[in-house]
Ligand SMILES: CC(C)[C@H](C(=O)O)[C@@H](O)C(=O)O
């Protein structure tokens with residue numbers, strides 16, 4: 033059982049170190065191999081997703097990623113930007129199913145900017161298609177037309193792409209509260225009219241799951257108005273990018289939220305929902321819990337080890353109950369700790 | 383001075399009746415002519431933007447619209463859906479600049495699902511490009527390819543389209559707090575890389591305005607995390623659809639929010655930000671204030687009558703201070719009124 037470990041940029045290496053300590057402590061005979069992705073890879077090789085990493089990632093059963101990107105690489109040509117590494121590995125490994133839970137931990141309820149009654153008990157799973165849509169559509173580019181610059185991109189989905197992610201979402205809903213809300217913009221975009229049609233066609237195969245549809249603008253509103261109405265949401269790559277970030281922020285503690293990106297055989301890439309936070313990188317203050325919880329998702333989805341996954345998640349809940357907080361989730365009356373101390377606390381709680 | 387009045391569907395006719403009473407009371411010698419748009423127009427003529435309305439709208443100086451759409455027309459073929467009427471009139475009249483204020487009225491602070499300290503004093507203006515982007519891009523459609531359905535749409539912008547909306551946004555920021563945040567997804571979409579480039583190129587012409595850039599996923603988060611960081615936001619048609627609805631909902635009282643859609647000569651279409659609310663249509667309980675405030679925007683932007691605009695806005699603030707509330711903004715201790723009574727109260731306060 034091989035895990036490819038990609039610490040990445042910014043706070044990536046620090047938070048990854050703690051997740052690796054947790055994995056080691058489980059003593060599950062994983063083989064861990066480290067590689068470069070994003071800005072770190074650009075610096076070393078000129079390529080954000082270098083051949084060596086590609087080989088490692090392809091051979092591994094799962095990939096654990098810290099975070100990529102930072103202002104240092106923002107002015108590089110498109111092909112060398114850290115994000116291209118992330119998009120490259122997603123596409124290369126066919127990781128079409130992105131699962132992003134937005135969970136409010138009761139201990140951190142105050143962190144939300146929303147009123148407690150609106151978000152208490154919040155537990156949404158966003159299922160985002162990750163290898164299609166306008167992210168990868170051709171043709172695309174910036175050209176000169178009629179004497180001026182013209183930028184263009186192509187949104188597209190085939191029915192099999194939609195069906196594939198639809199099944200993942202229906203299956204996920206089946207294991208939860210059996211409500212699935214599919215998000216589209218069918219009143220304007222034909223691509224998402226097809227999206228709605230295919231979701232509707234799938235629905236009879238999952239009679240135990242209630243399927244509803246919502247327009248993306250309304251979904252962005254409803255997440256603010258009454259987020260607890262949602263159980264599982266499924267949507268395309270572009271809308272999923274926006275809505276999953278909005279949903280994460282409802283909890284107020286994005287430093288706590290893991291994510292999984294899966295292929296058709298449950299091989300997956302696991303990463304925290306937050307970014308590389310260059311402003312606090314190297315200071316030992318970043319919150320490693322989202323990365324540790326990403327490792328738990330890996331145990332569950334790729335290695336089918338529910339017991340180990342729950343063990344890690346329980347340990348995380350325990351350290352929260354014990355009052356340990358990194359700076360991002362700190363409030364008076366709790367114990368402020370750094371990245372490594374938080375890792376220590378999780379290890380102790382395991 | 384001609385105003386084309388399009389009551390539309392659902393609660394449209396009821397709320398429009400009150401706005402028309404307010405306009406009449408100003409005694410400004412407007413000529414009002416009524417037309418059909420959306421579902422009402424489909425029912426009468428089979429076309430959501432019929433020729434007669436087109437003629438009326440083209441000849442008028444401004445258009446005042448209630449709302450369009452409803453479940454009744456959802457299963458019609460694409461070309462006959464009410465929304466096509468709305469998209470049609472926007473494109474036909476070249477209404478490229480959509481201005482959507484998200485303002486929290488102090489009297490309605492409780493209506494927000496966000497904590498008071500996060501939203502008190504909120505005053506954001508979203509400038510959304512309205513006649514380009516993936517909304518109108520060709521090619522588009524659903525086809526059969528390789529034995530399965532394939533849906534596709536085209537996002538595009540020319541630099542002149544971006545420059546045109548950019549200028550509107552810079553000018554608006556100049557009249558406010560001089561901060562403009564341009565929202566894009568330049569790390570993935572070439573179209574929006576061009577968007578960022580053109581905004582950056584415009585910036586030196588407006589040295590008094592501070593221009594910043596934000597990725598759309600981050601903008602969706604920041605609106606929840608700390609909305610008061612924004613003064614004016616400018617973005618494309620698709621992202622603007624999502625973010626402006628999210629921003630409206632931060633106030634908790636979308637029944638209060640007007641909008642303006644302007645062409646290059648300040649001819650405009652004015653409409654409430656909320657929808658046609660078919661569930662409460664015909665009951666006389668809908669909130670007419672967003673439509674009345676849309677009429678105020680019309681007085682300001684198209685008719686350049688700041689005094690009359692302010693007079694209407696002041697009257698609306700007064701009825702709020704007096705405690706009058708329609709059902710959508712009602713809370714214990716205030717006086718619940720219906721649509722017509724709310725109109726009466728505004729007239730009395732004028
Ligand atoms: C970095 C960027 C390309 C990426 C995306 O847009 O998918 C990120 O925002 C995410 O959601 O993982």
Ligand SMILES: CC(C)[C@H](C(=O)O)[C@@H](O)C(=O)O
Pocket residue numbers: 219220249465468469623
């Ligand atoms: C009804 C629909 C076509 C429209 C849009 O997407 O532009 C609406 O959502 C809006 O924002 O005015």
